[in-house]
Amino acid sequence: MRIHFIAIGGSAMHNLAIALHKKGFQVTGSDDVIFEPSSSRLARYGILPEHMGWDEAHITADLDAVILGMHAFADNPELLKAKALGLKIYSYPEYIYEQTKNKLRVVIGGSHGKTTITSMILHVLNYYKRDFDYLVGAQLEGFDTMVKVTEGAPLIVIEGDEYLASTIDRRPKFHLYKANIAVISGIAWDHINVFPTFEEYIQQFDLFINTIEPKGKLIFCQKDKILSDLVSKSATDAEKIGYDIPPHKVVDGITYILPENTPLNVFGDHNLMNLNAARLVCEQLGISSDEFYQAISSFKGAARRLELLHKQNNTNVYKDFAHSPSKLKATIEAVKSQFEGRNLVACIELHTFSSLNKAFLAQYEGTMDEADLAIVYIDEQTFRHKKMEPFTSLDVQTAFKNSNLQFFNDAMTLKLYLSNINFKNTNLLLMSSGNFGGIDLVKLARELNT
Incomplete structure (x- = not known):
């Protein structure tokens, strides 16, 4: 070929x-x-x-x-x-389907958690040396590439993005995979450049449900009311399997799944829900809950998802991919609740088209309220590159409904500000789908005043 x-x-x-x-x-x-x-x-x-x-x-x-x-x-x-x-001209999701149409296809969709759920499933399948293909949106430990397509593997696990397939195919990618087992982790408005209203965005998930193969499975987060309502109204003949946060406890900064008392390397309600989704998928693939927990205990997380950059005394520095309002809020709450005795400095870089749109910015209201110090950074070059009107400090504070929020549009000024904070008994959370204007985050983490 x-x-x-x-x-x-x-x-x-x-x-x-x-x-x-x-x-x-x-x-x-x-x-x-x-x-x-x-x-x-x-x-x-x-x-x-x-x-x-x-x-x-x-x-x-x-x-x-x-x-x-x-x-x-x-x-x-x-x-x-x-x-x-x-x-023959294909978008890459079309070609993935073309190469895997005779396999069992597991497709992970949702506005958040897709990469983590997919990564968890791959980790467990790899742990038990199962033969499988995959497509995932991050580089994973133990995997050479982010895509594997072979002749012999009987199944493929696909991270199903809702963004458009190509410049000539305006369908969302996850509509093209025709899942046998589908997951939807939640619905929170994103990609406003192609889905200008929330109703249009929700419709894409309704259409995704209708692409599930006959007698397939739909695993969904029942804690998400919008999603639950959508699933309950759907006429799909797929078996509907809901999930929630599993029983757990946190002891000395470590989360344990109950009743097995399985220690985890990941934490936060959103990660625990991701874990439950992955468990239910693995169950459909013949891996029991006990086997799943044994394997998932060694899962360290996907790249840039609550990734620990540095740890010293009572200060942890994390990097996370969070950029949408729902991801931002969930990630801050996760770190804050995991270390109840510590303060939290949370810093987000607004980088995506949606987050830099003035009409969308109000969606961030209240998302950083759990942080003891909230910081928003926007590289002023990004506005010029995207040909958008820059925000002022007042624009950002008003949208977030947080008058104490600190705003920066210069990377070196932000770095100096962080370097002068006393991080004793304080965690730092750095969130972006960009690169903070080229700041060396690992070096910054090691040089903080702790």
């Missing part, structure tokens, strides 16, 4: 390219720019493009398929030639 990737450098795209290369396919690709770690990974497997840029000469009639990434626009010259030649 000869496959060409247009916009091969994307996170999912380059991982799928590597997976197909490992499967024995002849893989080529192009992009206008490729960042790390994509470039090094592609180079390691000999499939990094020799030159950056688009060239219609890459598209030839003998290609079996062209896979189109979100980074490529509709007028891309390679895409236009592929259309003119009548080649």
Whole structure:
């Protein structure tokens, strides 16, 4: 099979390219720019493009398929030639389905927790040496790539993103996988650039439920009222299995699942609900609850999800991917409740299109109230890059309904401010889907005044 990737450098795209290369396919690709770690990974497997840029000469009639990434626009010259030649053009979720339509497909959807639930399932399956394929949105310990597609594995576990499949396919990715076992972790408005109303956003999950294969399973968070109402009204014939926070206790900063008293490396109500979703999926795959708890005890978490950067005396510094209002609130509450005797400094970088939209900013009201010190950072370059109107300190304080909130738009000023705080008996939580203007967070964590 000869496959060409247009916009091969994307996170999912380059991982799928590597997976197909490992499967024995002849893989080529192009992009206008490729960042790390994509470039090094592609180079390691000999499939990094020799030159950056688009060239219609890459598209030839003998290609079996062209896979189109979100980074490529509709007028891309390679895409236009592929259309003119009548080649098969897929988005990457379409091609994942094409490669796995004869497998059992587990698809994890939801506005939050997708990566963690998927990671937990993969960890348990790997622990018991099960044969499986996967697609996950973060690099996991013990896994070489974020995508694996083989000939022989009987099942695939897919993190099902609700964002659009490609520039010419405006369907959400998770609609294309046709799950046999589906999970929805919760619904909280996101991606307002493509779903401008909450009603439109909710509808995507209703449509996802209707893509579940006949006699499939739907595992959902029954604690989420919007989701529970949606599931109860759905006419799907899938078996509906609800989950909640499992019984647990916290002793000296460690969470234990009851009644087994299983110690965990992760914590917080949102992670415990993620764990319950993963347990129910594994149950459907023939792994008992006892076996699940034995395996999950060694799970350290997905990359950038409450990742411990540094620990010293009574100060822990965490990095988290949280950026949406629901994720922000849940992550702050998790750290605050896990260390009841400590103060919490919580700092979020607003980085996504939704979070930088003035109309959406009000969704953050009250989300940082549990923090002893709340800080919001926005790289002023981000507004210019996205061609959006910058926020003032008053805009942010008003939206968050927090007059004590500190606002920064310069990374070095933020770093200096954090460096002058006394972190004795105080945790620091750094949350972003960006990179805090290039601050070395590990170095910062080690140099804090504790």
